Amino acid sequence: xxIKSLALASVIALSAGLAQAEVTIDVLSINRDSATWKQLYExxxxxxxxxxxGVTVHVEFMEDxxxxxxxxxxxxxxxxxxxxxxxxxxxxxxxAEQGFLKALDEATVAEWQQELSAGGMAAxxxxxxxxxxxxxxxxxxxxxxxxxxxxxxxDPTKIETYDDLLGTVKAAKEAGVTPFTxxxxxxxxxxxxxxxxxxxxxxxEGMAASAAGExxxxxxxxxxxxxxxxVRLIELEPFQDGFMGVKYDQxxxxxxxxxxxxxxxxxxxxxxxxxxxxxxxxxxxxLGVISFPAVEGGKGKITDTLGGASGFVLxxxxxxxxxxxxxxxxxxxxxxxxxxxxxxxxxxxxxSGLVEDVVLKQFADIGGASTYHQLFLDQYFGSELxxxxxxxxxxxxxxxxxxxxxxxxxxxxxxxx
Numbered sequence: 001x002x003i004k005s006l007a008l009a010s011v012i013a014l015s016a017g018l019a020q021a022e023v024t025i026d027v028l029s030i031n032r033d034s035a036t037w038k039q040l041y042e043x044x045x046x047x048x049x050x051x052x053x054g055v056t057v058h059v060e061f062m063e064d065x066x067x068x069x070x071x072x073x074x075x076x077x078x079x080x081x082x083x084x085x086x087x088x089x090x091x092x093x094x095x096a097e098q099g100f101l102k103a104l105d106e107a108t109v110a111e112w113q114q115e116l117s118a119g120g121m122a123a124x125x126x127x128x129x130x131x132x133x134x135x136x137x138x139x140x141x142x143x144x145x146x147x148x149x150x151x152x153x154x155d156p157t158k159i160e161t162y163d164d165l166l167g168t169v170k171a172a173k174e175a176g177v178t179p180f181t182x183x184x185x186x187x188x189x190x191x192x193x194x195x196x197x198x199x200x201x202x203x204x205e206g207m208a209a210s211a212a213g214e215x216x217x218x219x220x221x222x223x224x225x226x227x228x229x230x231v232r233l234i235e236l237e238p239f240q241d242g243f244m245g246v247k248y249d250q251x252x253x254x255x256x257x258x259x260x261x262x263x264x265x266x267x268x269x270x271x272x273x274x275x276x277x278x279x280x281x282x283x284x285x286x287l288g289v290i291s292f293p294a295v296e297g298g299k300g301k302i303t304d305t306l307g308g309a310s311g312f313v314l315x316x317x318x319x320x321x322x323x324x325x326x327x328x329x330x331x332x333x334x335x336x337x338x339x340x341x342x343x344x345x346x347x348x349x350x351x352s353g354l355v356e357d358v359v360l361k362q363f364a365d366i367g368g369a370s371t372y373h374q375l376f377l378d379q380y381f382g383s384e385l386x387x388x389x390x391x392x393x394x395x396x397x398x399x400x401x402x403x404x405x406x407x408x409x410x411x412x413x414x415x416x417x
Contacts, residue, residue: 025322027059028081030067034271037343048328055321065186075100082318087308088123089375090382096126102314103129120347123309132313133330136344139307139367140192141289143263162295169238172261179238181260183248187390192264194393195377196292198226203299204372218410227403230396256281267363289362305370384417
């Protein structure tokens with residue numbers, strides 16, 4: 001009997017070991033078109049797997065729009081990932097309120113707050129609970145091709161007002177140069193124009209008032225004017241031919257191949273454009289960055305920025321090992337490498353001074369001087385209103401909706417969401 005008991009104990013122990021070996025952590029990320037960014041992820045996963053017997057981490061990459069469309073369904077199913085990328089904002093708040101996320105325990109939060117960015121941690125918190133760890137801060141700016149600007153005799157650094165920008169667009173068109181490259185099919189790249197115009201026109205207080213339904217909500221004259229100013233740009237035909245049939249991944253490749261003077265996009269585009277371009281993309285010395293200009297009579301400042309503070313969050317059924325991996329994945333060592341290699345602008349304070357890339361430093365300077373940082377509107381306002389922001393931005397660009405109709409549709413959506 002004792003032999004049988006020992007045998008049974010051995011079987012139980014072996015079973016426990018096998019169970020431990022079967023712990024997997026599934027991570028869902030947006031596409032990392034930058035080869036160095038994706039390589040960073042793959043190296044971190046390989047290092048973690050090698051150092052943690054019984055745990056296997058898998059990372060799946062998904063194109064942005066597919067990610068946004070499929071994630072809600074995944075979170076309601078048994079196929080939900082243990083960790084997933086988050087832009088924070090209203091969509092993240094909805095996920096937390098709907099019970100799809102797992103909150104960190106107080107001890108873990110206290111520990112992480114000593115090492116990770118306080119602002120980044122706050123971006124991934126809701127109602128006093130923390131659900132993830134921050135990775136990168138993002139800022140949207142107007143990239144410009146120095147070679148093309150020089151050939152045209154233009155100096156984008158002299159652009160101070162929106163009228164100045166429109167004048168530069170006209171000059172490029174007259175010279176046969178595409179002013180802007182944009183991935184219109186994905187819609188969100190177009191929402192950057194509409195968002196920044198709204199910010200420049202109404203400023204921080206006006207944006208907050210719209211979100212709260214004050215002063216007519218979104219159906220006020222400021223939002224109508226934002227649409228009108230966007231249409232002024234559209235009437236100049238500033239984008240490449242067939243822009244509504246081009247996705248972001250394709251558009252950034254066109255930009256990287258020297259296809260336009262300007263590209264309104266975030267700092268992440270540095271690696272993405274080089275990965276998507278046919279010849280390795282534009283070199284550092286060919287690239288410049290300026291802030292989106294001021295709008296005459298507007299209350300917003302040229303130092304007000306649009307962007308995000310992204311990271312990864314835990315889902316409700318994530319195993320304890322996922323918390324350990326998350327800290328490693330978004331930790332100081334990883335972010336120091338990202339800063340040193342020019343992969344992204346990190347949120348960890350200890351890593352911020354390591355940004356060496358001359359282009360990313362320009363974005364870091366813009367972000368560091370920010371007087372008000374507005375989260376991407378398609379994320380900030382939640383999935384429903386955020387989706388309509390993207391929709392009307394695209395419809396304004398194609399002429400399928402008027403500025404007033406766009407503003408009224410936004411307000412109608414706000415009221416019923």
